[in-house]
Amino acid sequence: MNKLMGWKELPPCDQLGAKTAEAFETGDWRLGEKPVWHPDICIQCLICWISCPDSAVTVEGGKMTGFDYKHCKGCGICAHECPTKPKKSITMESEK
Amino acid sequence: MATLKELSTRKDPLTGGHRACSGCGFPQIVRMVCLASKDPVVVVAATGCLEVTTTIFPYSAWTIPFVHNAFENAAATLSGIEAAYHALSKKGKISKKINFVAFGGDGGTYDIGLQSLSGAMERGHDLLYVCYNNQAYMNTGVQRSGATPLGANTTTEPAGKVKQGKMEKRKDLTEIMVAHDIPYVAQATVGFWADLTRKAEKAFSVTGPKFINVLQPCRLGWQYKPEETMAIGRLAAETCFWPLYEVENGKYKITYKPKDKKPAVDFLKKQDRFRHLFKPQNAGLLEDIQKEIDQRWEELLAKEEKV
Amino acid sequence: MPTAAKTGNEAMAEAMRQINPDVVAAYPITPATEVVMIFAQFVADGLVDTEYIPVESEHSAMSACLGAATTGARVMTSTSSQGLALMYEILPIASGLRLPIIMCDVNRALSAPINIHCDHSDTMAARDFGWLQLFSENAQEAYDNLLQAVRIAEDPRVLLPAMVTTDGFIISHGMEKMEMLEDAQVKEYVGEKKAPYSILDVDKPITIGALDLTDYYFEHKMPVNEAMKASKEVILEVGRDFGKRFGRPYEFFEKYKLDDAEVAIVALGSTCGTAKVAIDQLREQGIKAGMLKIRVFRPFPAEEIALALSKLKSIAVLDRSDSFNTQGGPVFTEVCSALYNSASRPKITNYIYGLGGRDINVSQIKGVFSDLLKVEKISIINYLGVRQ
Numbered sequence: 001m002n003k004l005m006g007w008k009e010l011p012p013c014d015q016l017g018a019k020t021a022e023a024f025e026t027g028d029w030r031l032g033e034k035p036v037w038h039p040d041i042c043i044q045c046l047i048c049w050i051s052c053p054d055s056a057v058t059v060e061g062g063k064m065t066g067f068d069y070k071h072c073k074g075c076g077i078c079a080h081e082c083p084t085k086p087k088k089s090i091t092m093e094s095e096k
Numbered sequence: 097m098a099t100l101k102e103l104s105t106r107k108d109p110l111t112g113g114h115r116a117c118s119g120c121g122f123p124q125i126v127r128m129v130c131l132a133s134k135d136p137v138v139v140v141a142a143t144g145c146l147e148v149t150t151t152i153f154p155y156s157a158w159t160i161p162f163v164h165n166a167f168e169n170a171a172a173t174l175s176g177i178e179a180a181y182h183a184l185s186k187k188g189k190i191s192k193k194i195n196f197v198a199f200g201g202d203g204g205t206y207d208i209g210l211q212s213l214s215g216a217m218e219r220g221h222d223l224l225y226v227c228y229n230n231q232a233y234m235n236t237g238v239q240r241s242g243a244t245p246l247g248a249n250t251t252t253e254p255a256g257k258v259k260q261g262k263m264e265k266r267k268d269l270t271e272i273m274v275a276h277d278i279p280y281v282a283q284a285t286v287g288f289w290a291d292l293t294r295k296a297e298k299a300f301s302v303t304g305p306k307f308i309n310v311l312q313p314c315r316l317g318w319q320y321k322p323e324e325t326m327a328i329g330r331l332a333a334e335t336c337f338w339p340l341y342e343v344e345n346g347k348y349k350i351t352y353k354p355k356d357k358k359p360a361v362d363f364l365k366k367q368d369r370f371r372h373l374f375k376p377q378n379a380g381l382l383e384d385i386q387k388e389i390d391q392r393w394e395e396l397l398a399k400e401e402k403v
Numbered sequence: 404m405p406t407a408a409k410t411g412n413e414a415m416a417e418a419m420r421q422i423n424p425d426v427v428a429a430y431p432i433t434p435a436t437e438v439v440m441i442f443a444q445f446v447a448d449g450l451v452d453t454e455y456i457p458v459e460s461e462h463s464a465m466s467a468c469l470g471a472a473t474t475g476a477r478v479m480t481s482t483s484s485q486g487l488a489l490m491y492e493i494l495p496i497a498s499g500l501r502l503p504i505i506m507c508d509v510n511r512a513l514s515a516p517i518n519i520h521c522d523h524s525d526t527m528a529a530r531d532f533g534w535l536q537l538f539s540e541n542a543q544e545a546y547d548n549l550l551q552a553v554r555i556a557e558d559p560r561v562l563l564p565a566m567v568t569t570d571g572f573i574i575s576h577g578m579e580k581m582e583m584l585e586d587a588q589v590k591e592y593v594g595e596k597k598a599p600y601s602i603l604d605v606d607k608p609i610t611i612g613a614l615d616l617t618d619y620y621f622e623h624k625m626p627v628n629e630a631m632k633a634s635k636e637v638i639l640e641v642g643r644d645f646g647k648r649f650g651r652p653y654e655f656f657e658k659y660k661l662d663d664a665e666v667a668i669v670a671l672g673s674t675c676g677t678a679k680v681a682i683d684q685l686r687e688q689g690i691k692a693g694m695l696k697i698r699v700f701r702p703f704p705a706e707e708i709a710l711a712l713s714k715l716k717s718i719a720v721l722d723r724s725d726s727f728n729t730q731g732g733p734v735f736t737e738v739c740s741a742l743y744n745s746a747s748r749p750k751i752t753n754y755i756y757g758l759g760g761r762d763i764n765v766s767q768i769k770g771v772f773s774d775l776l777k778v779e780k781i782s783i784i785n786y787l788g789v790r791q
Contacts, residue, residue, distance in 0.1 A: 008625075010623065010626065012599060013500065013501040013562060013599055013600065013626075014613070015610070015611060016156045017154075017156065018156060018161075018608040018609060018610060019111050019159050020154055021111050021112070021114050021155040021156055022113050023155065024155045026115070030118075044101075046104055050103070050124065050127065051124060053118075053120045053121070054113075054114070062102070062104055070112070071111075071112025071113055073119075075120075076321075076323030077119060077325055077326060079323065080323035080324065080326070136605035138602060138605070140470065151613040152614050152616065153613040153614065153619045153623075158608065158610050159608060160608050162612075163473050163610075163611045165466055165469055165470065165496060165612055169466035173466045173469060174470060175456060175467045176471035176478075177470040177473065179426050179456050180471035180603075181474065182454050183452065183453070183476055184474060184475075186452065190603055194603060194605060211459060211460060212462070214459070215463055218459070219457070
């Protein structure tokens with residue numbers, strides 16, 4: 001995706017393929033903190049999954065499986081929304 | 097209504113890799129609405145944050161068919177697609193049931209897009225229009241729109257020495273849509289996923305024009321910490337600043353009645369776009385805002401009781 | 404082949420009926436209104452399968468047409484003047500997205516002042532939007548051009564939207580004798596539309612209308628250029644094929660007594676009909692007068708026009724619109740540009756005429772020719788028929 005296409009190489013009729021943004025990594029937008037999952041206390045409510053702006057909470061077979069750090073921007077919504085008590089099953093932690 | 101577990105097994109309309117701000121609120125709206133549809137969805141978006149950040153060539157975050165035309169014509173463009181769908185279905189060229197959704201920001205819906213929205217609703221096309229309402233023209237730098245609330249600071253009606261932000265009340269587009277006599281109109285917030293998803297499901301289950309006005313906090317324009325997007329969206333409903341209701345064939349139903357209605361300041365103080373209102377000389381404005389909220393809430397309650 | 408008496412609007416509406424597009428989104432405006440009114444009656448009587456969208460403005464008309472075209476459906480509309488102007492935002496989007504929307508464009512003056520009569524200002528102002536533009540002299544040509552436009556625009560080498568123009572009121576409301584094709588002939592001629600993709604193909608999702616930053620916009624405009632260039636060959640193929648099938652061949656332009664002419668005019672639209680009478684009269688007087696009637700304005704067939712005109716002594720270009728650049732109208736500018744590099748080229752003058760439906764008659768055209776025959780210098784830019 002780094003090499004720029006010449007006009008003869010463009011997809012025809014101004015089309016753009018679906019899902020092509022997956023190749024664009026926004027993980028480097030994080031400012032030093034990333035969400036960390038604590039699966040042992042996670043109740044699998046999936047609220048983190050629906051609240052994520054970047055579709056960066058990975059799910060499989062109806063269960064949350066972790067984070068897509070290549071795209072997670074570190075906004076912290078998932079940790080903020082996580083309802084588990086007394087400890088959250090998602091915490092924002094330093095990446096350094 | 098589908099559970100989150102069920103929704104998580106469906107095709108996510110968006111991938112990561114788009115350029116929406118960290119902590120944005122519109123992608124969740126897109127996902128909540130599109131995932132609520134069991135049938136495939138075709139999306140048209142107006143020019144704005146949603147369209148611009150998700151389709152920067154050669155990267156598209158959309159996993160479903162997506163068309164962008166211009167700023168003010170999402171509803172008209174989708175009307176054309178819907179009509180063609182009927183034409184081609186009649187000819188036997190298409191047999192799948194497809195749901196049609198237009199996404200427009202408040203700028204592209206309340207203001208420049210109002211005409212084409214009104215026309216589409218009046219003509220009875222079978223489509224859903226969702227306004228992701230962050231109460232200003234955010235993509236171009238937080239300019240005021242017809243949806244900007246009283247007292248808010250925007251770059252074209254800023255708070256300064258002589259003026260205190262927007263001095264006009266916001267347009268009530270949801271009520272304008274009700275006046276179009278369409279089968280389903282609703283107001284929702286990104287902060288309550290279940291309410292919005294249920295409303296989207298309801299919309300997809302009826303034939304004809306549908307409209308959902310979804311409040312979307314914007315961390316950049318409203319100025320708060322990014323992780324609070326969903327929480328502030330909830331606060332808007334808890335203070336009745338943004339009531340959650342639906343109107344089905346003219347019948348009003350409030351879908352969220354806060355047990356203890358919180359004062360408007362609880363909502364306003366969380367956002368720097370209202371910071372100037374907390375100066376002592378603006379106390380009167382704060383009162384006006386509370387009065388407006390209370391008045392609209394009372395009117396809404398009355399409409400519900402009427403049935 | 405049925406002979407019929409039709410006005411330009413009726414002829415175009417009939418062509419639309421026979422083409423039977425999937426979607427028509429249209430809004431009324433004088434003098435194009437009749438096209439959509441007549442067509443609406445066809446819809447109401449079940450004579451077409453078209454989904455008809457009575458939109459609430461021309462901007463929405465073109466927007467809905469664009470949306471419909473992304474599904475691969477065949478889409479048509481009709482408008483004039485202020486309506487076309489209201490569509491201007493969407494016209495380059497349609498060509499940029501390579502959507503072959505077909506438009507009946509009834510030429511009418513742009514406001515201000517508001518005027519409902521014929522001139523070419525509305526169409527000429529849209530000349531930079533990447534649309535094919537075909538000018539019709541009369542109802543027959545309007546009908547024939549509309550049918551051919553479907554084949555040209557939808558050709559995989561082209562895939563550009565097309566506007567077929569007729570002069571407002573003069574042709575749109577003037578009744579003429581013309582030859583129509585049978586419904587079955589048109590159906591077979593236009594065939595089924597084959598689009599490169601459909602937005603409704605949910606198993607093959609795509610994104611249409613993406614944002615380009617400075618790194619890609621330029622590259623995305625090149626295919627439009629290529630399509631315009633390729634359309635020249637397609638236009639000639641289609642025009643010659645039309646001639647073989649139905650007896651009326653078409654080219655980029657019509658040469659009227661031009662081959663041995665010494666002086667000639669270049670004109671578009673209904674004025675050419677009047678000019679033919681003037682030229683015949685001048686020929687009887689022994690004057691070697693001729694005319695180049697431009698049919699295809701976009702793409703502009705510069706080389707071919709230069710070839711046709713280069714040996715003439717002097718020519719006058721008649722423009723039914725003004726560019727307000729103080730240097731003449733759009734056709735004059737493009738003809739001069741086409742001839743600039745020719746080894747030999749005629750003296751060229753420009754006559755801006757007929758604005759807002761101001762009539763132009765045989766004697767005025769003969770006046771232009773007598774100007775051309777004058778030995779002394781005449782001014783290059785002239786305004787014909789306006790009261791001082």
